[in-house]
Amino acid sequence: WTTDISQRTIIAFSPEDNFQVRLPAGDNDTSLLNLVVYVRDLAGSVTQVNISSVNIIADLATINDLIDTITNLSSTITNNPIVRLLSSGNQNVVGQIMTSLSQEFNQMNNDNLDKAISSGIPAATISVSSLGSSSLQQISIPLNESALINYNIQLNSLANVRDYLVTFITNLLITTSNSIILQSSSLAQLTQSTNQLTRNTLMLVSNRCYELSAALYSMFEKISYEDAQSASNQLFQCASNILNAVNGPLQGRTEVLDLDSSRANVISTDYDIDLESAWSNLNLFSDRNDFSTETIEKNRNIYYQKQLTNQINSQVTKMISLLTSSLNIHLNIGQSSLMNTSQLFVSLETISTESLKDRLVKQVENARFSIPSDFILNTTSNSSISLRSKINPLASFGNFQNTNLSRSISLSIIDQNGNEVSFQARQDNPIQLIIPRDPNLLIPSMYLQNVTSINSTINNLLFNYHYINITSSLPISVHFEIHSLNRSLAYLFIYKFDQTPQLNSSINLIDGWTIFCPFNLTNDDIYRYFIDNQQTSTHQSLIFGIRELNLTETNNYCLNNSSINTSLPITDEPYDFTSNYELLIYTSGCYYLDDNNNWKSDGLIVGSLTNHYETECLSTHLTTFAGGFIVLPAPINWSYVFANADFMKNKTVYLTMIFTSVVYIILMVYARFKDKKDFEKLGVTPLADNNKSDHYYYQILVFTGQRTNAGTDSK
Template structure:
């Protein structure tokens, strides 16, 4: 259908001059659906061509990676384009969005009273909403409103439809509902130009004005970037409100449809799988006993059900099997976060827009939801896989200048000798420290270590001791300091020769559980001051273990203090630290929470293992450790001879910086002088009545003057003598400048009437002329202001050739 229309139709439709629009609005349902689908398909084709020409890949989309194999996250690719290319893409995207918005207005005229009408309407909306990037707020709302109506119509017909026909009718509706949810959330951070303009016309949201806030803000950005960021943020505030409404309504409709489809399931039949680009749905009806411990795959994730499903579902032992014991399981996954507006309650470990969300639900034979709040000793093991475009953080070399790291030598402590002839005690750290900062309180921590040039089963085995502590560095020498957690990497030396099984934790990861981290955080908060921000710092100490202590330290076997071994490292290593959280949210809740879920031991950098005791929607939060600078290491390896070029470059840069700094400081002082008020040199010290004179010189070429400028100021009571506008410490009346002078007179002049202003034309060349914008005079005793608007040349070669002008005080109309 896209070949039926040319790209020029876009502009005609936007201007309202296209004959197609008239046909769309006048046609019957079938004709209207065909025309709308044809136009929408053309727009999808134009979108693909636009993206392909910019990025080299027609499968790029800013809506994240869906479940179809061709969709890829395009945010990174689009950000890498030049500003000119970005602007061109956004303009064409906005044009497409405007056309789709106009097409979506036709949905209100479409009826969906029977099977065929529902099929036509749902297919039409599905084509219109194919590209989430191009769906403006108007389109999102129009699609949402019609889809809610369509879903209700499907539910109304479900009683008279077979399982197959109900599934056929529901699938496009479910797919389109998920597409609209994705679009509404993507546009929070990636709105169209039209939506951004309309957002700026709305009342502003509750913005963060705390200058100490951790929010990025706009203060340190260039004006153009700050302006663009402010527009984006305002659009995000408005779009978040729309997203919340769209997600709530669409999720409610999805729930209604899945309940209708579940009612058609047959006990112990093969699970029903429905999959689209933005939705994966598994529906299954079975006995609790047969569900126990079973594996369910939905989207990119998988769920292992508890082994005690009979007690979880609340049925007596006699009802775990049989026809009256049926339980329906609904497992739904969306590739992007549908609750993007919901905050988290756990510091910086947030749920991203591209986080997959898995929703689990159980219902009885009557379709009533089974409330599950506690599974006892068993869990719903949920394995949440990250978006395929997720980039794993690199392992970091903590000692890049050393072929093999070394623990610092012990330091002699003066005054600790036993007697006059004894030796002072040597204080040894025994550890190399690594730091990680977290602001949350309910999350796990994963410290990963990798040996350089290590081959499984070939390289001689090594085992490292890892100790960790919150707030303060861990210690192996001082029992009063100690450490909070300890472990070994690998967890057992057998993993130097064998690979762990698929259900075994990574032996090269030291895992701090939620409970262990929460306990340490609570203990630290009792001891530390409220203002001490170092309580969020985790410090890990690492050392290579001697062969005599391999596999010694388990959960119940703590390393002794003082630690007796002093061997150095024999292999180079790199580290990676990250933290994970498991979140849950129920429809209508304003934020994600960690209650009822903990991070499991099978968590990896790509998969978050959540162990949950209840049913709702689940997602994984994640934060990685930045590449920090170890300043102790930097200064201990400060050697000019190793890299003279680098040091010479830094010295030259430092010298240039100092020179520029001195010049800038002198310029600042001169600017401060310009800001001051200069007393007129012919003021009489005995005169105490003061006026401030503000003189503005124009920006025109040659507007400034070196001529001597004089004035006489006249009021109702008196007038001044001839006075000279000058400052002995600097040049005044230069182009584009505003100069301030202090005039002293013997007594008040009364209400000012006019100002006579002239110069002697003594300046050389173009500096003889002067263009004056205005003169403002402030009575410093009464604070009354008088304005004399000039806006003319005082030059023999410009305007009327006059260098002497009488300017009356300006009235309200002139101002």
């Protein structure tokens, strides 16, 4: 290890007392590398021996030569000294080389990301923030195309190198627990840069980590808890890395790799014999009527990415079950196992059933589960259960991309037989959970509403109306933030789903309302209001209106608290705004992952504690959860539209529409006339030289395609 002893990495194991090791580079600043040797006797007792620290400097010239050789597909690659060492098949040698190279590649990737972000590329579009990290200082400048090109060049270069190197570690023999620890540690290092993992790399690593998990499970009763924990920690990390990597491109969080795109669009080897091949079914990859090459190639790559995602999700679920069982056997009531790294948080704890009541399960980044006191636990065991708490840096894609900025959190209850136990809370006393978001999400500035320029009296408007589209495949909550440029003003806020709200002495057509009073303002001088997902679930749009309260209304409804909730401040007189205000509207959602890896929302309610950086959810069951988040564009200001819709202010717009409509009608008439002429030509048309006495024939050739067996015997 370099500076943090908890980040120790295994580099070799041997039954011999004399062996060689190849060490990874030391600390970036001091080049110092700390070493420790564990000596185990035949009875399983372990002695720790600290040896002198050493200074190790990476041989960057040799590493860069390897990168160039692999990138350029050189024919001399087998003569490369590093490749020759990897080809030896020796677990220690391969593990040491892989660990050393991976650490250097990871550092190169971090430097590449830092350079791209400092050039104005949003961090959330090219990377997934590690757990526990703070928000980066990002500069708001136009996208730097050249910086993005340079970033992608190095990204794809290192992705190609990892794609080549992974084959050397996935076929090693699995012998002992030390073998599992060494190989899983190397794989965790290799997959740490999740933006550089091709589908081929992911598939090989997923299969290998599953094999290692199964091997660990087969020997968990014969090894020590320390060995089981060490191996499990690395395999948990491997599982998290490949999940983040396979979901990154689908969630729009990492770039699509060139190698993946090219492989997806290479003609399939079974193209001529497999008539049902998905590769050649263009309907799978078209965008409605868009069959352009660019669209087909893009969607074909997405198709194969989704297929691999489903495969890896299934495999990772099995891995986690195996690893949980491997650790559970070593834990008694009150004992726990914790893995807390930048890639993954996993906590496994054995507790009594009774102690589950009113339990607060904390994770990192303020993620937590608050278990109520009243619930139904479907288990026959009254003695002990295990709690497995987990958080991943990126939520799975599933069938819904609104989760692309969310962490994924889960809490599972496991019985003594290793089976997950069903948990059911009451609807009126649900589980409260907090789901954090990626800290590098960018929150846009509030939109200024220049309402003082609108003369409400002339247009007879009582409110300043705004329209927002809330159409979504899954229910969402809507959150309003209003900042008045004059903090002493009070406002009446009304809304109506799918139509314009109306409120006066004769009409009360609204779905909800609230009054914003100055004494309710927080330190940031922002009024906040939210509508939960239960209210929006069956609607497509929402129109809300805002107006200032006059001095009398402010005194009655803000200074006299008793009258706030008893009646509405209703007026029939248009009222001009005396100050502008700013708006920011965003949506959130609470979702859980079902058995088919699809996000669902039934039974979940978005809580009022939801903000820019986390979602509060209320649930009656336990599983894997994620939160949705979208900042809506500036709402349509209908008051402005109505106030400026007359012909004299919009001559160009109206004349353009009139001219376009007239031309369209003329073309419709002309097209109909030509269609009628074409119908008159339908039928058999004899050729001019067709004569019964002729003794020659016309040959008609029909091409049915170039596939094997695509011909026809029809005559």
